[in-house]
Amino acid sequence: MALDFPLIFLLPAHLGSEELQGLEDQIPTLTYDINEAEVILGKVSRKERALFELRKHKLVLEEVARAKGSASPSPKCRRLLTPVDAFSDATSDTASDTESHVNFKQPSSPVFSTSRTATVKVVKLAWFTESVKAGRVLPLDDYVVFEGRKPPPTPMKPQLLPTTTAADILKRALVDAPAAPGGGSRPRFSYGQGKGRMEEPSHHAKRPPALIHQTTSEHEIDLHLPPIPDFLHTTYSCQRPTPINPPNETFIEQLTKIRTARTLTGDKIGVRAYSSAIATLAAYPYYLSSAQEVARLPGCGSKIALLYQEFKETGELSEAKEDEIDPRLAVLKLFYEIWGVGETTAREFYNKGWRDLDDIVEYGWDSLTRVQQIGVKYYDEFQAKIPREEVESISNIILQHANEICKGFQMVIVGGYRRGKLASGDVDLVLSHPDENATKGIIEKIVVSLERSGYITHTLILSTKNSERGQMPVAWKGDGRKAGTGFDTLDKAMVVWQDPNCESSDGEKKKKKTKNPNLHRRVDIIVSPWKTAGCAVLGWTSGTTFQRDLRRYCKKERSLKFDSSGIRSRAEGSWVDLETGPDGKPAPDMLTAERRVFRGLGLEWRPPEERCTG
Template structure:
């Protein structure tokens, strides 16, 4: 089902009571998704009571006045009820703007449009059942709450605040300025769905103050590169050190705070904006230059204006000084602890590592205990020569077990970082029999040589199914990995320590390092290298691009058709011959997806 063909209203998705996989899957399905609740016509979520709906609106700082619709009351007269239903139908998504003429839409109007836009909070089942039916269902049966959006801008006072007095003040102000009050013309326009509406003049506060020199600069701004007219960061070159790197670092701090506080939609919106800013090839001069980029807009322009004047963003400074966020960040940086677990630790009253050890050690998983034990060492950066030394040791052991293995060092190292947080390598072999169950053999070899001190995760899912690329079963309860983008390759996530030293110390002076060893069959090695190399937003947008533009499902273990779930071979040549090496296979995946090749150092989206 091509959801883009369904005429949904603008939808804001509530994250409450949604698991991360379910939320991400829904976000990928909603064709009219917005991350700004103020833009939404419909707010959907697992909401079943009006009180909860009001709570969610307050939490997102959307102020509304409830609309009591007579059409839903048994006491309403038949004529009034039909009129209200017709008006509701016009505002709902079942109006076909492609077939309804302006005259037909006007005939369906039962009265003037409300002075303020409205928003409906509806059950999530409205969207899911619409998708299942292949048509946008009438929303009324699912509405929990409907309200009129109320502006909280002080300048927009209601008529109850002494309008005559306010009018006199305005007249005096205009007289002092040597001007006379003028009434701006009322304009008639067309809405998103083709329905005619009247736009009353509203004086909006300026985004930023613009001087004459700034106006001259704006006229001389370089044109936006073609690749920044797309919303997919996988179609843009993004360097490791972009021209606006300092601004990106400030935005990244705000994004981290959103992650820690559980604001996943906000974190995702910041990731989108950061990727656009990082891809811009020129140093920003004025805020308007930021506003024109995809995913940025007025909000990011305001933040840049603040950053340009002060060298920092107040919100980022406030986040850094927030004691709660400091504790959440401490816990979040434990390997094996996600943001949800970090908040759980905080809610238990724990405030530092000592609290975890004293009060919760027995409740931690083995992986989390190791993360606490080596906390300081895991946060030491790994210089490039050491990354390469570790990788070469792994490859040497692989070829001792079975000759002919190839390896690509992926992750931040391949993107050009001088220091890495961990070491990621992808191993593969042209002989598929060589990669079958190989991950266990390489781990055993490295353990015997005392390079691996702890094995955190050992996954053999790919070997267990005979290394056949997993078919895509579509979203739903039967496919637990749907929408996550996580692959099913064989992999070992281990703790590494160089076992040899020449100093006179009695204990090993080398720090423990985090190392990920991924084993891919040759036929999907290009996807593995692509997925494990690219920045997180690049990967997210690659999956989104494949879904919406190619009707494909991509992750590091292969490409599958969304039509029938079958594996799609993009890595073999025209003659069916396999790729000669892993890097050639990666290039073929780009070409097969219709994407321009981006070298690893141009995929630094963060």
């Protein structure tokens, strides 16, 4: 039975991605809105650090003096403890503002108070972990770093209404005349791509609506809303069909822009919350009609509902628009798109004063890794999308070279291509062979063969970890450490590809000295042993949130550890074989193996085109 914790906001500071995700999965009363939290939990040990985190999250609290050894408010404050808010046991990955439900009874728990006037406590992470270990919610006394109360709103002074005369009314009417029909400041419609959008006057600052407004007609529509599909009553996007072009794609694109900004600024909790909301909306099979329809969806709530209301009224989101014109975010995005540079490194580049690629080359070239140097060198070419026909051509050349080394290799093109994208950012493919001896060490031979043929110009990463351990799936806690954070340990080569065959305008082969006009492409070649090929194809095909939720589902529902190199038992640490048939025979092909993984995990089969969670 879940412990009766208060509403908890988890501070991401000093938490790694794996630790952050693990804690979020454990907290039954997690909220992503710090303003509604009763306890703010984190790796905080000093009051100064607690105050810094509160300022960072824009939460203003008035410090409350606490009696040493007392977890409850002073007698003077205790008189204010009615009515109180009931706790909610709902758990979801949302960016919502959960509404409070009120009951009029005195709180019974001595650990924390739930009054509207109760304080908010910044608490050490040890309180939660030790409570879980003890099987009960421990008193907060020894763990509170800072305690504060939200300041009451400033009361408005009553003002006497001035006497209004007919002359005053006429004067005001003349002043307001430009805003009437035909006036210059009335909002106007503009039409772009077939859709009308409201444009605010330039002197108006766009702001998200503070409340969800609902007209009578909208209320009537809500009475006839379509039922929420059964598959949306789960927090795991791996249990839902999610098409590549959902009905509400335009609104989702706006949310994706906000999520990108959160990624660039290091807001891990915001990224996860928006990812969950986007995955839910992408799986919703109906066109949205009202903010109330959004609020009822799992993973969304009132925060996303307010954003939808703004989108419905204006055709865009002000936050997304502001992010697009933010010069700092524009630079961070430029750096983030360099191959080999993550969001943390992008911020480091920015903090060094660099503002474009030329700055990196002039001031920091020698400090870059070789991979980052290649990413900068071919930045523009890597940004160009790869058509499906070219993806197929590159993949078939690689398969041909593999079969020249050892006949019998099979291949599945994965990534965005398999999910149905018309163009891809890179080429991802999985190779495997029924004979396990054929896949051992083959990746190095394939790379050498393609380099000699002129197709591979640079090898960014070459990993042979799987072959080095005899192609055995690594145990969950092998060698006394975790097996990773979701990235597999398969043999792989991440390379730069350029077709060496180029022709002049008259169809003749160009001389070798002439510069090759073909674009450099990013290609990932993954080699899996046959016994885990289904996991490899599943992991490398699915969208990011689908993969995240698949790992979460395996952990919470099956006590398993999943990644593309296999499935392991969390209880015993050993490999779990889901790809061998009931007759003891291996799968006849890689796609059949993938279906067996779905079935073995108790998941309904989802074709690649339904795994587009983003």
